[in-house]
Amino acid sequence: MQPEEVxxxxxxxxxxxxxxxxxxxxxxxxxxxxxxxGLIILxxxxxxxxxGTFLSARNISNxxxxxxxxxxxxxxxxxxxxxxxxxxxxxxxxxxxxxVAAALMAWEGWGTVPTLFAVLLLGVIVGGIQGFATVYLNIxxxxxxxxxxxxxxxxxxxxxxGISIAPMNPSYKVxxxxxxxxxxxxILTIMAIVLLVYFTxxxxxxxxxxxxxxxxxxxxxxxxxxxxxxxxxxxxxxHSYKGYPIPVLIMLGLVLLFSFIAGSTKFGRYIYxxxxxxxxxxxxxxxxxxxVLLVFMLNGLVAAIAxxxxxxxxxxxxxxxxxxxxxxxxxxxxxxxxxxxxxxxKVVGAILGALIMASLDNGxxxxxxxxxxxxxVKGLILVLAVCFDVMTKNKSA
Numbered sequence: 001m002q003p004e005e006v007x008x009x010x011x012x013x014x015x016x017x018x019x020x021x022x023x024x025x026x027x028x029x030x031x032x033x034x035x036x037x038g039l040i041i042l043x044x045x046x047x048x049x050x051x052g053t054f055l056s057a058r059n060i061s062n063x064x065x066x067x068x069x070x071x072x073x074x075x076x077x078x079x080x081x082x083x084x085x086x087x088x089x090x091x092x093x094x095x096x097x098x099x100v101a102a103a104l105m106a107w108e109g110w111g112t113v114p115t116l117f118a119v120l121l122l123g124v125i126v127g128g129i130q131g132f133a134t135v136y137l138n139i140x141x142x143x144x145x146x147x148x149x150x151x152x153x154x155x156x157x158x159x160x161x162g163i164s165i166a167p168m169n170p171s172y173k174v175x176x177x178x179x180x181x182x183x184x185x186x187i188l189t190i191m192a193i194v195l196l197v198y199f200t201x202x203x204x205x206x207x208x209x210x211x212x213x214x215x216x217x218x219x220x221x222x223x224x225x226x227x228x229x230x231x232x233x234x235x236x237x238x239h240s241y242k243g244y245p246i247p248v249l250i251m252l253g254l255v256l257l258f259s260f261i262a263g264s265t266k267f268g269r270y271i272y273x274x275x276x277x278x279x280x281x282x283x284x285x286x287x288x289x290x291x292v293l294l295v296f297m298l299n300g301l302v303a304a305i306a307x308x309x310x311x312x313x314x315x316x317x318x319x320x321x322x323x324x325x326x327x328x329x330x331x332x333x334x335x336x337x338x339x340x341x342x343x344x345x346k347v348v349g350a351i352l353g354a355l356i357m358a359s360l361d362n363g364x365x366x367x368x369x370x371x372x373x374x375x376x377v378k379g380l381i382l383v384l385a386v387c388f389d390v391m392t393k394n395k396s397a
Contacts, residue, residue: 032337032346032349032352035335035336035337035349035352035353035356036352038356039352039355039356039359042356042359042360042363043055043359045363046359046362046363046366046367049363049367050363050366050367053366054362054363054366057237057238057240057241058241059362059366060237060238060241061237061238061241061242061245062362063358063359063362064245064248064251065245065247065248065313066358066361066362067251067354067355067357067358068245068247068248068250068251068309069094069247069306069309069310069313069325070325070328070329070332070354070357070358071251071255071332071350071351071354071355072250072251072254072302072305072306072309073090073091073094073302073303073306073325073326073328073329073332074329074332074333074336074347074350074351074353074354075254075255075258075302075347075350075351076090076258076298076299076300076301076302076303077090077299077329077330077332077333077338077350078258078262078333078336078338078345078346078347078349078350079258079261079262079271079295079298079299079347080141080295080296080299081275081330081333081334081338081339081340081342081345082262082271082272082275082338082339082342082343082344082345083271083274083275083291083292083295083342084274084275084278084341084342084343085134085141085292085295085296085342086141086142086145086330086340087130087141087145087296087299087326088142088145088146088148088149088326089126089130089145089146089148089149089152089303089326090299090302090303090306090322090325090326090329091149091322091323091324091325091326091327091328091329092148092149092150092151092152092153092156092322092326093123093126093148093152093300093303093304093307093322094303094306094307094310094321094322094325095152095153095156095307095317095318095319095320095321095322095323096122096152096153096155096156096159096307096322097119097122097123097303097304097306097307097308097311098307098308098310098311098314098316098317098318098321098322099156099159099160099165099311099317099318099319099321100118100119100122100159100317101115101116101118101119101168101172101307101308101311101317102160102164102165102166102168102311102316102317103159103160103165103317104118104119105168105169105172106165106166106167106168107165111169112169112171112172115169115172116172116308119304119307119308120301120304120305120308122304123300123301123302123303123304123305123307124297124300124301124304125300126148126152126300126303127296127297127298127299127300127301127303128293128296128297128300130144130145130148130296130300131292131293131294131295131296131297132293134292134296135288135289135292135293136289136293149326156319156321157319159317160317160318160319162319163319164316164317164318164319165316165317165318166315166316166317167315167316168311168312168315168316172308172312173312173315174246174312175246175247175250175308175309175312176246176247176308176309176310176311176312176313176314176315177246177312177313177315178245178246179242179243179244179245179246180243180244180246180249181243182239182243184243185235185238185239185243185244186235186239188244188249189231189232189234189235192231192252192256193228193231195256196224196227196228196231197224197228199260199264200220200223200224203264204220247309247312247313250305250309251351254302254305255347255348255351258347259346259347259348262346262347263346267291267294270286270291271291271295272343272344273286274286274288274291274292274342275342275343275344276342276343276344277343306325307321307322310322328354328357329354331353331357331378331382332350332351332353332354332357333345333349333350333353334353334382334385334386335352335353335356335357335381335382335385336348336349336350336351336352336353336354337349337350337353338350340386353385356381357378357381360374360377360378360381361374361378364377
């Protein structure tokens with residue numbers, strides 16, 4: 001049987017009514033809606049307790065910028081976890097990329113473009129090395145990336161000598177602390193709405209062509225109206241402050257790209273097949289090692305982008321940059337519905353998880369709550385998310 005035939009067969013089975021896979025999809029949707037409802041309730045509570053400050057345009061803008069780096073990391077982390085692996089090194093890689101970029105510009109006089117090319121290539125190479133060690137040398141990804149975390153942190157301290165390197169080039173800083181004007185933001189919003197409608201209808205047409213179960217037209221229309229309304233509200237909120245922050249646009253661009261890769265490409269289907277049942281994936285002709293290696297390389301590239309955004313926002317490469325961000329990215333993915341057992345997860349869900357965590361941080365900070373409460377609350381939410389994941393997995397077995 002050819003991989004294309006296997007893809008079609010798995011796709012039909014996953015969507016068939018009454019199958020375990022079909023039941024699981026419904027549970028995931030219920031969880032997603034519950035998370036959205038919980039986020040709305042959380043925002044209402046913080047808005048009331050802060051006399052409206054939490055939902056002010058300025059605070060929403062700051063909130064989205066604060067979550068952008070972790071959200072970028074989470075887009076790559078979802079694919080890593082879906083394959084049944086983990087990457088504990090991305091936080092240290094974020095710091096290393098920022099330190100290398102700062103050293104190249106502040107000490108060596110490099111321009112912005114060659115610096116960006118160099119650090120992006122660094123991310124891909126690092127991801128490739130760790131992926132090679134995992135899939136070809138059969139070293140568990142936990143050990144490989146835990147070692148990478150310590151190695152990258154050591155290299156960063158060696159490069160920076162324990163001090164921050166600054167300043168960055170003005171054109172580099174644009175990626176971290178600038179905003180696009182309202183007209184360009186409006187154009188981007190309209191384009192996003194058009195793409196949402198186009199790809200939604202295209203996916204529906206594809207399912208109809210293959211004889212798969214279709215979502216009711218009323219439900220589809222309601223979902224499109226809901227997301228269109230949210231985009232318009234977000235644009236108006238950003239427009240009333242300074243416009244779209246560039247880090248947020250980078251984050252949203254990566255979310256759209258990786259959501260497309262995961263949900264609409266053969267490469268994405270192979271990733272989920274590997275995480276769901278690696279042996280079955282091998283027998284169906286999928287080149288498992290090659291796919292997992294590419295996922296690690298993509299994750300390294302994403303970590304490099306996050307490092308660029310963070311260092312541009314800080315206008316420096318600091319030895320403490322990226323600390324604990326790998327755990328925040330993993331937490332965002334898990335809270336967003338990604339299963340640590342592999343085979344299940346959505347990029348959009350991880351962004352929602354990152355938004356929940358950022359909202360908790362932001363809201364509790366506005367209430368002047370002590371920092372230890374933030375760790376306690378986020379830790380409890382993470383544990384509850386994993387418990388829900390395990391119970392869902394057991395019921396579907």
